[in-house]
Amino acid sequence: xxxxxxxxxxxxxxxxxxxxxxxxxxxxxxxxxxxxxxxxxxxxxxxxxxxxxxxxxxxxxxxxxxxxxxxxxxxxxxxxxxxxxxxxxxxxxxxxxxxxxxxxxxxxxxxxxxxxxxxxxxxxxxxxxxxxxxxxxxxxxxxxxxxxxxxxxxxxxxxxxxxxxxxxxxxxxxxxxxxxxxxxxxxxxxxxxxxxxxxxxxxxxxxxxxxxxxxxxxxxxxxxxxxxxxxxxxxxxxxxxxxxxxxxxxxxxxxxxxxxxxxxxxxxxxxxxxxxxxxxxxxxxxxxxxxxxxxxxxxxxxxxxxxxxxxxxxxxxxxxxxxxxxxxxxxxxxxxxxxxxxxxxxxxxxxxxxxxxx
Amino acid sequence: xxxxxxxxxxxxxxxxxxxxxxxxxxxxxxxxxxxxxxxxxxxxxxxxxxxxxxxxxxxxxxxxxxxxxxxxxxxxxxxxxxxxxxxxxxxxxxxxxxxxxxxxxxxxxxxxxxxxxxxxxxxxxxxxxxxxxxxxxxxxxxxxxxxxxxxxxxxxxxxxxxxxxxxxxxxxxxxxxxxxxxxxxxxxxxxxxxxxxxxxxxxxxxxxxxxxxxxxxxxxxxxxxxxxxxxxxxxxxxxxxxxxxxxxxxxxxxxxxxxxxxxxxxxxxxxxxxxxxxxxxxxxxxxxxxxxxxxxxxxxxxxxxxxxxxxxxxxxxxxxxxxxxxxxxxxxxxxxxxxxxxxxxxxxxxxxxxxxxx
Numbered sequence: 001x002x003x004x005x006x007x008x009x010x011x012x013x014x015x016x017x018x019x020x021x022x023x024x025x026x027x028x029x030x031x032x033x034x035x036x037x038x039x040x041x042x043x044x045x046x047x048x049x050x051x052x053x054x055x056x057x058x059x060x061x062x063x064x065x066x067x068x069x070x071x072x073x074x075x076x077x078x079x080x081x082x083x084x085x086x087x088x089x090x091x092x093x094x095x096x097x098x099x100x101x102x103x104x105x106x107x108x109x110x111x112x113x114x115x116x117x118x119x120x121x122x123x124x125x126x127x128x129x130x131x132x133x134x135x136x137x138x139x140x141x142x143x144x145x146x147x148x149x150x151x152x153x154x155x156x157x158x159x160x161x162x163x164x165x166x167x168x169x170x171x172x173x174x175x176x177x178x179x180x181x182x183x184x185x186x187x188x189x190x191x192x193x194x195x196x197x198x199x200x201x202x203x204x205x206x207x208x209x210x211x212x213x214x215x216x217x218x219x220x221x222x223x224x225x226x227x228x229x230x231x232x233x234x235x236x237x238x239x240x241x242x243x244x245x246x247x248x249x250x251x252x253x254x255x256x257x258x259x260x261x262x263x264x265x266x267x268x269x270x271x272x273x274x275x276x277x278x279x280x281x282x283x284x285x286x287x288x289x290x291x292x293x294x295x296x297x298x299x300x301x302x303x304x305x306x307x308x309x310x311x312x313x314x315x316x317x318x319x320x321x322x323x324x325x326x327x328x329x330x331x332x333x334x335x336x337x338x339x340x341x342x343x344x345x346x347x348x349x350x351x352x353x354x355x356x357x358x
Numbered sequence: 359x360x361x362x363x364x365x366x367x368x369x370x371x372x373x374x375x376x377x378x379x380x381x382x383x384x385x386x387x388x389x390x391x392x393x394x395x396x397x398x399x400x401x402x403x404x405x406x407x408x409x410x411x412x413x414x415x416x417x418x419x420x421x422x423x424x425x426x427x428x429x430x431x432x433x434x435x436x437x438x439x440x441x442x443x444x445x446x447x448x449x450x451x452x453x454x455x456x457x458x459x460x461x462x463x464x465x466x467x468x469x470x471x472x473x474x475x476x477x478x479x480x481x482x483x484x485x486x487x488x489x490x491x492x493x494x495x496x497x498x499x500x501x502x503x504x505x506x507x508x509x510x511x512x513x514x515x516x517x518x519x520x521x522x523x524x525x526x527x528x529x530x531x532x533x534x535x536x537x538x539x540x541x542x543x544x545x546x547x548x549x550x551x552x553x554x555x556x557x558x559x560x561x562x563x564x565x566x567x568x569x570x571x572x573x574x575x576x577x578x579x580x581x582x583x584x585x586x587x588x589x590x591x592x593x594x595x596x597x598x599x600x601x602x603x604x605x606x607x608x609x610x611x612x613x614x615x616x617x618x619x620x621x622x623x624x625x626x627x628x629x630x631x632x633x634x635x636x637x638x639x640x641x642x643x644x645x646x647x648x649x650x651x652x653x654x655x656x657x658x659x660x661x662x663x664x665x666x667x668x669x670x671x672x673x674x675x676x677x678x679x680x681x682x683x684x685x686x687x688x689x690x691x692x693x694x695x696x697x698x699x700x701x702x703x704x705x706x707x708x709x710x711x712x713x714x715x716x
Contacts, residue, residue, distance in 0.1 A: 003454045003507075003537055003565065004595050013599040016417050032413050042408040050400040053580035053613070055390050056573070059374045083441055086602045094477065096361045099457065112603075119452065119600050149361075179361055207361065215414070222411035222608035237362050241371040242477050244444045245470075250580035251609045255411070 007121040014115045017324055026344045029322040031186070031298050033219035034341040035269040037255075038262035041220070044254050057250040060239070064248075064257045068227060071260050072199050077232040080239050081256070083247050085185055085213040085226030090116055091238045092150065092209060092228075096179055097122045101149035106135065108331055109154050110183065122149075131330065133160045133292070140168075144175045151176055154183040156190060159326070159336040161294025163190060169198050173205040179234065181209045185226075186296035188217030188270045189277075194295070199229060206231045216297055218259040218266050225256040273297050277339045283349045284337075287356055298338045300331075309333050312355065319351045365479040372473045375682055384702045387680040389544070389656050391577035392634075392699035393627040395613075396620035399578070402612050415608040418597070422606075422615045426585060429618050430557050435590040438597050439614070441605045443543050443571035443584035448474055449596045450508065450567060450586075454537055455480045459507035464493065466689055467512050468541065480507075489688065491518045491650070498526075502533045509534055512541040514548060517684065517694045519652025521548060527556050531563040537592065539567045543584075544654035546575030546628045547635075552653070557587060564589045574655055576617040576624050583614040631655050635697045641707045642695075645714055656696045658689075667691050670713065677709045 002009055017030035036042075065076040072078075082088040093116050097103055102123040105113045117124040125148055129135060136142065143151060151172075156163045173180045182198060190196045201208055209230040215221035225248060228235065248256075259266065281299055284291040289301040303309040313325035313335055324336040337348065360367055375388035394400075423434040430436075440446040451474050455461055460481040463471045475482040483506055487493060494500065501509060509530075514521045531538045540556060548554045559566055567588040573579035583606060586593065606614075617624065639657055642649040647659040661667040671683035671693055682694040695706065 002595075003592065005454060005456045008453055008595055008599055011599055014603050016414070016603045019414055019416055021416075021420075027413070030414055036412060037408045041411075045406065045408055048403065050395045050403055050577075050613075053399075054394060054577045055385070056374070056377055056388055056579040057582070058377055058379075062379075083607075084602065084604055086604070090602060095366055096363060098363045099479075121457075219408075219412045221414040221604075224415070224604055224607040234361065237360075237366055241366055241369055241473075244442065244448060245372050245374045246442055246444070246579075246582055249441075249582040249607070249610060252607060255408075 005121070007118060011115060011118040014112050018322055020322065024320055026321040026340065026347050028338040028340050028344065028348060029324045030221070031216055031296070031338045032221050033216055033269060033273070033297065034339070034344060035219060035272065037219040037259060038265035040262035040265070041255050041258045044258035048251055048254060053250055056246055057248065057253055059245050061248050061253045064253050064260075067257050067260050071263060072229060074199065074202065074229060075232070078202060078229055078235060080228040080235045080243070081248050081253070082226045082228065082243070084215065084224040085183065085211050086112060087247060088211050088226055088228045089113070089152070089181070089183070091242050092179065092181055093117065093120045093122065095238050095242045097149045102147070104143070104146055104148040104151040106153065108159065108326070108329060110158050111326070113152050129330070133157065133162060133330070135164075140171055140175050143172060149178045150181060151178060152181040152183060154185065156186045156295040158186065158296065159298065159324070159331065160292055160300045161186070161296040161298060162292065163194060163196060163295040165194070166196055166198055166201070170201055170204070173201060173208045176207065179207045179209055180205070181211065183211045185211060185213045186216055187212070188266070189273055189297045190295040191274065202229055202231060206233060209234055214256050214259050217270060219269065220255065220259060223252045223255055225252045273339050276342060276345055280337070280339055280345050287349070287352055289352070298336050300334050300336050302334050305333065307356070309335050315355045316351060321348055321351055363479075365476060369473060369476040372470050376680055378680065382678055384679040384698065384705050386696040386698050386702065386706060387682045388579070389574055389654070389696045390579050391574055391627060391631070391655065392697070392702060393577060393630065395577040395617060396623035398620035398623070399613050399616045402616035406609055406612060411608055415604055415606065415611055417603050419606050419611045422611050422618075425615050425618050429621060430587060432557065432560065432587060433590070436560060436587055436593060438586040438593045438601070439606050439611070440584045440586065440601070442573065442582040443541065443569050444470060445605060446569050446584055446586045447471070447510070447539070447541070449600050450537065450539055451475065451478045451480065453596050453600045455507045460505070462501070462504055462506045462509040464511065466517065466684070466687060468516050469684070471510050487688070491515065491520060491688070493522075498529055498533050501530060507536045508539060509536060510539040510541060512543065514544045514653040516544065516654065517656065517682070517689065518650055518658045519544070519654040519656060520650065521552060521554060521653040523552070524554055524556055524559070528559055528562070531559060531566045534565065537565045537567055538563070539569065541569045543569060543571045544574055545570070546624070547631055547655045548653040549632060560587055560589060564591060567592055572614050572617050575628060577627065578613065578617060581610045581613055583610045631697050634700060634703055638695070638697055638703050645707070645710055647710070656694050658692050658694050660692050663691065665714070667693050673713045674709060679706055679709055
C-alpha cells in the first residue's frame, strides 16, 4: 500500500538535465554560464569560516534584500529571496492558487510548471504556441477571459529564447485578473538593443511577480539562489507565511550579495555570451540546423529529419558533448544547446560537422 | 483585494527566534550548538572555490547519501537530504496528507507543525500533554483509533527535552495506520545511558519517518541541511516528485558530508553539552526555577509566578541574554534556555541571581 496522496501517486516528477559525475564533458545541457563568478564572490567565499555557520542565518536575508533593492531601484519590501528560482515558483502557487483554481502556461515552456501544479493539485490550462513558437494572435484577449488565478510565462522563452517585449507584459498584466508570473531566469542575456525591463512595471501592477536567479547570469547555479520582485502585498504572504523560515543559508546569502555588488563584472560575461551566441547560431545554420534568434544563453536547433534530434543528442553524447533533448510535441525534432565558452562552442561545431558528414 | 488563498490569508506564519544583528549577546534562544563544527568541515569549506558553484549541484546529493547511509547502517535509498529539517516536514505533509486528511501532534510541541498544516490546508488534531508534559496514558490506543494520515512527534520533546523510549516508538508505529514522523532534531544530545536508537525500526516499519538535522548536533544551523531516514517507499516520492529538484546546494552537500565523516568530533561536543546541561539544571533549580530533566541542548524552566516568565525574558534581554518565551498554554510560566558554553551558562546564572535578588 502506498501512502502517497492520489495526485502525487499519479505524477512522474521533474527530470533535471544530466549532471555527469566524470570530468571531460562539454556540458551544454543545463544552461550554466561558461564563465566564472566575479572575483568579489570568490573573495566573500574565502572569508567564510565554519564558525559563521554555527548560528542560524538571518531569516529574511536582510543584507541581500537591501542590495537587490538598490540594484533594481525598488524597496527591500519588493524582494523575496528564495532557494533557487524553483522555490519561488512553488511558493507562488502554494500561496495564491487554490485546488479548484487554474494556472495558465504556454506549451512548450519550462517543464517544471505543470509538475508544480500537479503537486499542488490545482488545474492547468496549457496554451499551445504556434509552429514557430509564437503566442496565439489573440493571447491578450484570451488571458482577459480566462478565470485562472495565475499565468506563468518564461521570458525570454525557454526553450526557444524568444522575447516578449516590456510593453506586451505591461498590457498582459493589465488584462489579466490573476497573478502574472514572469520567469526571467534568462533575462540577463537579452540583447541590450531591446531595452527590456519589466521591473518598473512592478510599481504599476499589483499582480505582477518577476522571477530572477543567480544560477545563469551570475554563474552560481551550485549556490541555489533566486528572488522574486513584486508589489509588497504579493511578497509579504510568501515571505512571512508560506516560506520555510530559514529558506536561504548563510553562504548563499553572502555570495548572492557579493554577486549583485559586482554586477558590472557579470555584465561583461553576459556580453561575451551574446557575442558567442551570434556566432553559434550562424555556424549551426550553416550546418543545416535551422536555429531561431535567441535572447538567452541557449539556442534551439532543428535537426534534419533524416538524422533525428534524439539520434543527434546520443551521437553528441558519445563524443562527450551533452545537449538537451525533449521528447515532446514541437520539440521532438530539435535540440537545445547552451551557449558555452568559445572553445566549447568550437568543439560542438567540429563534432557536429563530423556527425553530419558521416 | 488580496490574492492569497483563503487558508493562507487566515494564518499568522511561523515566527523564528530572534537573530540579533549586533554582537555581544549571550544567545540561548534558538538551540544552536555552543561549540564549533569539526576541523574537517573547516577544511572542506576552505577548499571550495567559486568555480565549483558555476554548475548545478548533484541533484540527489549522492555523496552525502552514501556517507549518511554508512554512518547509520542503512541503504542510500533510505535517505533524503533536505534544505534544513523544516523542508522534510513540509515535504512529508505535501506528499502524504490530503486536504481532507488530518495530522496529529501533541500540544505543546514544535510550533511549526500547526503552521505547516494550515499552509497545506489539512486538518490538525492536537493532543494535550498533561501538566507535567507527559503523553496521555492511553496515547497508544488513541493513535490506534484515529484516522489521521500522519502523526508528528518531536523526540526528544521540544520544548521540554523529555524522551520517549525506542520501544515506545516501536509500538506506536505498529499501532498507527498512518505515517509516524519522529522529529529527532535533538537526538544527538540524548543521554547515552538511554541507548535510544530508532534507526533499526525503519527496516521494520514502512510508516516510520525519522528527521535528522545538522543544525544542532553538528553546529551547522547556518548551513540549512537536514535529512530523513525511512523505508525507500516513503523516501522515493519525496525524493523524485515533490522535492525541488536542486533542494540542497553544492556547499551544504559538501560540508554536511564532512560533518558526518567527522562525527567522532561532534560526539565530544554532545558530551560537553550533556555535562553542562546537568550543571545548568542544578543551578537553575537552586535559584528556584524548577527545571525538568532534559535530553536536548535546552532546558525548560518554570519561573516563579511573582516574577513572571515574560518579565524574566525581558529582564534577561536587557542584560543582553536571549532566551525563548512562548506566550501559550502550559508554556506561559516558563522560559526555554539553550545550553550554552560554560562561560555563557555562568553569565546566565549570574544574571538570574541579580534579577531574582533585586
